[in-house]
Amino acid sequence: MQKNVTIHINGQAHRHSVEPRLLLVHFLREVAGLTGTHIGCETSLCGACTVLLDGRAVKSCTVLAVQADGRSVTTVEGLAQGDKLHALQEGFWEEHGLQCGFCTPGMLMCSHDLLAKNPAPTSAEIREAINGNVCRCTGYQNIVAAVKNASRKMAKRVSARAGAR
């Protein structure tokens, strides 16, 4: 049995006929060819596969592609605007928030969800928000610093825009 789905990924519609059991992460990686989203455990434990579904962070290894039908997904490939990195990407780069990079896409997307809800989180709030995302290399300290760095940058940009108006 196959089902037709249309999933809007990073602003682009992907129409495909898929098995109802196909996981969203496999749709992203195998069907849409977007391999920036990683699979670390397939059991919702590690968070490497985190993407935004209608703006909210979900672990795409435990969402079916058919559940995302007609909805919008943002992956790590959709964070930057052309050559302009997202403030979170800049933050991770500047604060050495990654080493092997495998958990990084999930960390970025999860932090994106946090900053949308809470633009100026404390360290404790950041740690709480990313507690479903596992990193084996960094020890988290620099990831927390990276999210704070992004938060500061975004606040500055918001106030600059407000000033311009």
Next chain:
Amino acid sequence: MAQNGKANGKRKAKLAAVWVGKKLKRKEDPRLIQGTSHYTDDLKLPRMLYCAFTRSPMAHAEISAIRTDAARALPGVVGVYTSEDLTGLGMVPCAIQMPGLNVPPHPVLATERVRYLGEPVAAVVAEDFYTARDAAEMIEVDYEPLPVVVNMEKALEKDSPVIHQHFKTNRAFTHALKNGDIQSAFKKADRVVKQRMVNQRLAPMAMEPRAVLAEYLPGENRLTVWSATQIPHLLRTQISVMVGLPETAVRVIAPEVGGGFGSKLNVYREEGLVPWLAMKLGRPVKWAETRRENITSTIHGRDTINHLELALKKDGKILGLRVRILADMGAYHQLLTPLIPQLTALMQAGCYKIPAIDIGIQGVFTNKMSTDAYRGAGRPEATYNIERIMGVAAHELGMDPAEFRLKNFPQPKEFPFTTVTGLVYDSAKYQESIKRALELSGYDSLRRRQKNGWKNGKYYGVGVSTYVEICAIGPSAATPAGGWESGTVRIEPTGKVTVLTGASPHGQGQETTFAQLIADELGIDPEDVNVIHGDTLAVPYGIGTFGSRATAGLPGHAKAENKDGDAGSSSAGYQASRHHLRPRTPECQRRQEVYFLRRTGDGRVHGAQYSSWIRARIGSHTLL
């Protein structure tokens, strides 16, 4: 490049400090933060097939039947393989040779018996990976359960079931390291302190599970294997032996690798089978490990039981140390399995002056996944052993644990200091180091706080530990199996620089650190340095990244000397490695286009000796 016009000596002195030590944004990060990097499982080749495994749900059992018909009949399945199908595929290798070592046959798929939970019994190849996994689950295996051996101490008892019957024992090896008069040490002792200690088993758990992709092109006789590995060249050698191709026909590529922690410093069943399948089927084949497979079938670490006895004088002076180690090998030997507890023996004296030592190790087979190198590989186990017995001894003597350690450090004037296990420590001032650590931690006030706490029913723990580690695993008397490293610095016609390194970073950021070192050496911007690693067709034979070795080893191996032979202590590389060659003005010898940095001197083995084995090879567009 702007500084090129300045006087050579001045330029070098100034440049040495330009890039090394400077906070730089990593060169590898843009691809990692934008999702444009490629780990093995991200790769897809035309006509690629997917592989999945049927693994044992039992730790020890006879296989009485395997039924594959249903799996074979599933549309999309290309092949189903069990052990008897694997003609021409060799065993999983163990690189360790030692007298009396029992090396069990380690076939790629289980034959007759399974010996640990997760051992692969059958492999399926299919057009897509959902089908491959479905088919793997449709394979029916009949198991006759056998008694399971999980406890090392019981495994050595006479009535224990035996895992590899032809050895008639679960003992894999015995190994002894003795020095000094241990008997008289214990005879003269005022006090003997004993403790049993367990270094528990653990799973390394890199965030990226393992993955293997292989493609064979018969016209070129070229087998290309992409693998999540820390050791592409060593893997190439072993794959060529396993599949029966000349090593020159095998290319291994370690693309982006998502962490290793020692678990990818190995050669696994899948790294033999997936290439064999690709050759047999004439199509690329990929296997990506699930996390469940990773936990059950990728190597584990530690798992030793240790009995320590410390012979002491009343005043706290150590006379001798006796150590008995039981080391769990698991069911089979992986690449370095029997070596790991020997590293424990080598480091067992820690930072201390111990006149006599007697270490006995027994390797034991159990029905578990193999142990092997995991973060420190044997050396943290040694530190736990010695530091814990030091703590127990101080407690029993009623001495302060820091004071007790101070009493047993070698004096600064004794360096280079040869430990009782035969290692040479080139330099140290342990007394100063521990005093500084006590000062920084506010040790006295912590102790006061602890005492006051007791009065109010509050308990504070205060721990003291010291640590020294043998790292980098270069060629030396202490690590005869250790590796040199290779590096090439090539100046291209446009002036851009290509660095080829035998190291194989998987999160260490060596594309950046190596670029910094070379930029300082050549007086250019790190942006102009491209570091290539992990491709055996591009890079000269190397050893890989593990054991804190790659960045420490680089100063030698990828650094160009200038023509005056001034490559010594002023080099940024040596400063970065925090090792200095001795003597400090090494002699450079030009041999054709290869420059060897040679150590002259007393012939002793120094901690940094590996550096002196390195070479910097200058390509045809030389600046010299």
